[in-house]
Amino acid sequence: NPGQGSINSYFFKK
Amino acid sequence: MLEARLEQAGVLKKVVDAIRDLVQDINFDCNDSGIALQAMDNSHVALVSMLLKSEGFSPYRLDRNIALGINLTSLTKVLRCAQNEDILTLKAEDTPDTLSLIFENAENDRISEYELKLMDIDQEHLGIPETEYAAAISMPSAEFQRICRDLIQLSDSVTIEASKEGVKFSCSGDIGSGSVTLRQQNNVDKPDLSTKIELTEPVTLTFSLKYLVNFCKASALSSVVTLSLSNEVPLLVEYAMGSGFVRFYLAPKIGE
Numbered sequence: 001n002p003g004q005g006s007i008n009s010y011f012f013k014k
Numbered sequence: 015m016l017e018a019r020l021e022q023a024g025v026l027k028k029v030v031d032a033i034r035d036l037v038q039d040i041n042f043d044c045n046d047s048g049i050a051l052q053a054m055d056n057s058h059v060a061l062v063s064m065l066l067k068s069e070g071f072s073p074y075r076l077d078r079n080i081a082l083g084i085n086l087t088s089l090t091k092v093l094r095c096a097q098n099e100d101i102l103t104l105k106a107e108d109t110p111d112t113l114s115l116i117f118e119n120a121e122n123d124r125i126s127e128y129e130l131k132l133m134d135i136d137q138e139h140l141g142i143p144e145t146e147y148a149a150a151i152s153m154p155s156a157e158f159q160r161i162c163r164d165l166i167q168l169s170d171s172v173t174i175e176a177s178k179e180g181v182k183f184s185c186s187g188d189i190g191s192g193s194v195t196l197r198q199q200n201n202v203d204k205p206d207l208s209t210k211i212e213l214t215e216p217v218t219l220t221f222s223l224k225y226l227v228n229f230c231k232a233s234a235l236s237s238v239v240t241l242s243l244s245n246e247v248p249l250l251v252e253y254a255m256g257s258g259f260v261r262f263y264l265a266p267k268i269g270e
């Protein structure tokens with residue numbers, strides 16, 4: 001998945 | 015104990031159909047707000063967030079918060095046993111091993127009872143920051159679905175460009191390129207067919223079409239979809255229901 005960002009990097013862990 | 019009665023089983027069927035190709039094992043978190051779900055897809059590119067508000071159930075009884083660990087493929091099998099118009103009641107104990115699903119027809123002369131085995135699902139919850147989006151586009155969900163299905167024939171990804179003039183979906187692939195531009199328009203007779211753009215600043219972002227096509231399976235839930243965009247944050251694709259919502263978040267493509 002080249003160039004695909006990950007959702008974890010935008011939302012924080014609770 | 016949980017007892018939640020839904021007037022139309024079809025609502026839950028549509029919710030499950032909308033998300034089951036994206037996420038498989040999920041927790042239904044039952045609390046005073048209602049029945050909620052938050053889950054990431056396996057590749058951690060998208061996140062789905064769902065709420066069926068307690069007001070949408072009558073009655074909605076809950077003694078203590080519980081999490082119902084459910085395999086959506088299994089739940090789909092049980093929900094296929096319900097007619098869309100059936101009244102659906104969900105029941106579970108305080109520390110449940112199973113979820114009871116009771117389907118009653120409107121005439122009240124057929125009652126079906128199913129028990130679904132529950133699983134222990136250890137799921138991390140992500141906090142979603144409150145975001146003032148630079149652009150919010152509401153449009154017919156069928157139109158969005160058509161655009162995504164058309165453009166995926168040419169490319170894996172779509173660039174969404176929101177400006178005062180309208181919203182442009184464009185893609186480029188091996189066989190060529192294509193774009194669809196929607197201008198803001200207000201349909202007085204059929205408001206659901208309107209396209210509205212709220213813009214604080216122009217935005218251009220690129221997303222994987224595979225995920226967007228998948229999100230569009232929620233089109234049966236609502237005739238209107240809202241796309242919220244800001245530079246460098248995930249896209250929010252929201253389908254609002256009478257008393258609840260299904261929201262999808264998709265991380266943008268980077269470095270394109």
